Amino acid sequence: MIQIENLVKRYGELLALDHLNLEIEEGEIFGLLGPNGSGKTTAINCMLALLKYDKGTVRIFGEEMSPDNYKVKQQIGIVLQNVAVFDELTVYENIDYFCGLYVKDKKERKKLVDEAIHFAGLEEYTKMRPKKLSGGLLRRLNIACGIAHKPRLIIMDEPTVAVDPQSRNRILEGIKELNRQGSTVIYTSHYMEEVEQICTRIAVIDHGRSVAVGTKEELKSMIKTGETITVESVALSDGQIAAVGALPHVFDVKYKEQVLKVRCTRGKHNLMRILSYLQEEEISFGRVFSELPTLNDVFLEITGKELRD
Template sequence: MKKIIEVKNLSKSYKNLKAIDDLSFDVYEGEILGLLGPNGSGKSTTINSILNLLEFEKGTIKIFGKIMKPDAYDIKRDIGVIFQEVAVFEELTVYENIDYFCGLYVSDKLLRKSYVEDAINLVGLKEFTKFYPKQLSGGLLRRLNIACGIAHKPKLIFLDEPTVAVDPQSRNNILDGIKKLRDDGATIVYTTHYMEEVEMICDRIIILDKGKILAEGTTDELKSLAKLEEKITLEVKKISSKVVDEIKTFKTVDSVIQNGNNLVITYKKGKDNLGELTSFLHSKKVTYSKIFSERPTLNDVFLELTGKDLRD
């Protein structure tokens, strides 16, 4: 597959703090790469360094096979960026804002008009074209922010936490829009805190912390890294402590937690854990009203890899 971005040995410090530590990764054509990490993990710094907005100490960055430099205008022409902060002019209407930013890339007026209209339709702002940013809700503002970054139909798009503080309806609209951009051929680098978003839209994920890559792969590949394999929760009417202790001795069981009538059993590995458990309960004449099994989520993997300590 064609490499769109090649990052090699990238390092960047803020005074004594190492923000990115010898980072290397590639982004392939047509994929949505999720950059996942807690606050201060180096996600935004990585994007800003790739875009050459920040000076970095070490490393090389290639985009579309060419070295990225601040004046690499031929590369920049095919890049779209949506930053965390809403980057629009308060003094311009929705239409004018999109037209302004699109005009920095596309000089042909007719072509630009159609591009701007496409962007407005993509983010669903058709009814708000004459509104000023101050008149828009948080979700609409975020959508405007995205429209301004993608109106010129870039081949490579950076989205830095575009759904922060957005209501579920707007979030779905935004995520659908991102998938459509990928389906139209764009390559996307997507940073976020939201695991469900990553699971929903990303083809590949990089988990970053303290400027280093902790894990890299598809959602399933990352989930397979988790020590935890399965979690079974059951609601019982009555269960003796002897039976609970027996469950704890199962070969693949990691822990059993009893909380009133609820029993939560976690498994390290193993096949057909649910079948084995139900047969055992049946043999012990334990009746249960509910039983369900859960696979580990990306969130579990994320917390396992990055730890549960609070971040800034």
């Protein structure tokens, strides 16, 4: 559905996109995961021909994208980071206006607007103006405006920023429902939990480049970390920390403020070995837990920094 080849975008001396390559299949919820400033929003704006880029090609539905390719644009719905609605219009009038940019038949448009209102859970707020809505409801209005015309491709750029947990869950469930109804979704976020929850495939973006692409299972299999073990309230000497680091399958040990964090490769009995060592040394400790690798671990190993740095 989407093919991006060698996309380069500069802002003066800043290289925002560095030969970005992506292929997105029809029917996917495709995640763009990366910290703020990694190039996700720039990539979307170039994809939509809202920004001129210095080099590369963007093809959507098999056609080269350009500012005046309205045939392609009519099949795309956009939900950007910044809420883009009219304060002078009611909730209903906003959705009707944006749907009207694509659907001229009034009867058909009314049906689509009613469906979008129901989808976003805005039935009780149709006569209210945006300034009277909470942050979560405003985000849901923004989404309803972007998807009312039933687009084939929906692009969502950080749609859950600064919303309450209830609205966030409703938005994420709504995205999965749109996908079930036939829309392909591109979803950008720096919240790894959201990307893990809804995306069928993910591209890890850093410094304007795609550094890894795959399902969450494929991405996690690319890295060394198989398990992270955390031991709290434990007092250790330098020699004891070194001894933990020398245990089988252990490749990284961090100790700070009496919290021991041990990263291990895939293998059996990692937790048992660490606990056995602490007991042999008669070292008391508090809470212990083991975690399988996350997308943050993937990002850390591939880029050398935390996802939210």
